Amino acid sequence: MNSYYIEILTDSDLCNETYSLDILKKYINNLNKKVVLSTQKLTAQFCIKYILDTAIDSGSETRGVYTKEHIIRRQPHITSEEFDKYYLEYVNVAPVVNAGPVTAPDATVAPVIPNSVASSFKPHWGK
DSSP states (O other): OOGGGOSOOOHHHHHHOOOOHHHHHHHGGGSOHHHHHHHSOOOHHHIIIIIOOTTOSSOOGGGTOOOHHHHHHHOTTSOHHHHHHHHHHHHHHSOOOSOOOOOOOOTTSOOOOOHHHHTTOOOSSOO
């Protein structure tokens, strides 16, 4: 379907027709994720970016929270390996949100030195 003719996309529209990922991205905030996941053929990338809830340890479809297992169950063409591959790419590329201010290290805290290095380490201070 051509995106120029869609004024608004509803959940009931998804039950009657398949839409491109570009159109789904445009209207994703107005759609129920469960309906999108159940009625449309999605890619692993799309699911990770728009459907997966990474802020939780375990999800519940009834609450609208989706884990990898929920997504793969509804999108059986996505393999676990494919999902993992794109998830790792996404988390390594995604910008950090709400990381807080960057502060300088506390000068009173001594650096942690691995034991393998510490045995041969001779500080030059405090002679």
